Amino acid sequence: MADAGIEPLGRPAPPPRIRLATPRDAPLLAELRLELRTALAPEIEPEAGFHERCAAWMADRLAQSGPWYCWLAEAAEGALLGTVWVQILEKLPNPVHEPERHAYVTGFYVRPAARNLGLGSALLEAALARCSERGTDTVFLWPTARSRPLYARHGFMERAGVLERRLWSRP
Numbered sequence: 717m718a719d720a721g722i723e724p725l726g727r728p729a730p731p732p733r734i735r736l737a738t739p740r741d742a743p744l745l746a747e748l749r750l751e752l753r754t755a756l757a758p759e760i761e762p763e764a765g766f767h768e769r770c771a772a773w774m775a776d777r778l779a780q781s782g783p784w785y786c787w788l789a790e791a792a793e794g795a796l797l798g799t800v801w802v803q804i805l806e807k808l809p810n811p812v813h814e815p816e817r818h819a820y821v822t823g824f825y826v827r828p829a830a831r832n833l834g835l836g837s838a839l840l841e842a843a844l845a846r847c848s849e850r851g852t853d854t855v856f857l858w859p860t861a862r863s864r865p866l867y868a869r870h871g872f873m874e875r876a877g878v879l880e881r882r883l884w885s886r887p
Contacts, residue, residue, distance in 0.1 A: 750763065791830075
């Protein structure tokens, strides 16, 4: 693959496109998931087993009309460059004026060679647009140190008052 944005003979490459993922994308999305997670922690599940399990899970979720949504960034020739997942969470019915949905952003990853091209912003904007369409009150996530500036540019801020209790800890 030529560098993103440059083709032989000096012709600019068509820009990457952002689109909703389909069940057919699950095997490639599972590869990205493995790439993302093993860059953060050592792999403990054999790659083949994980890939099969993850691709099946993703294909199942993508075949439904929610609550899971996934967008991907792909190069003109079809290479997968990045992805972001959103889960819309329903809240209990509320008798006051307050939206009854939250959204969880996860699995957000842009391959290193495709970073600094605006793909992260484009993926996040697509996800946030869906959240807005669905009447979401709050979008939450767990950022990495590297991703914090991107989220800050898109209006995310740390908020006090959230309590957490972990029920599982890494061995």
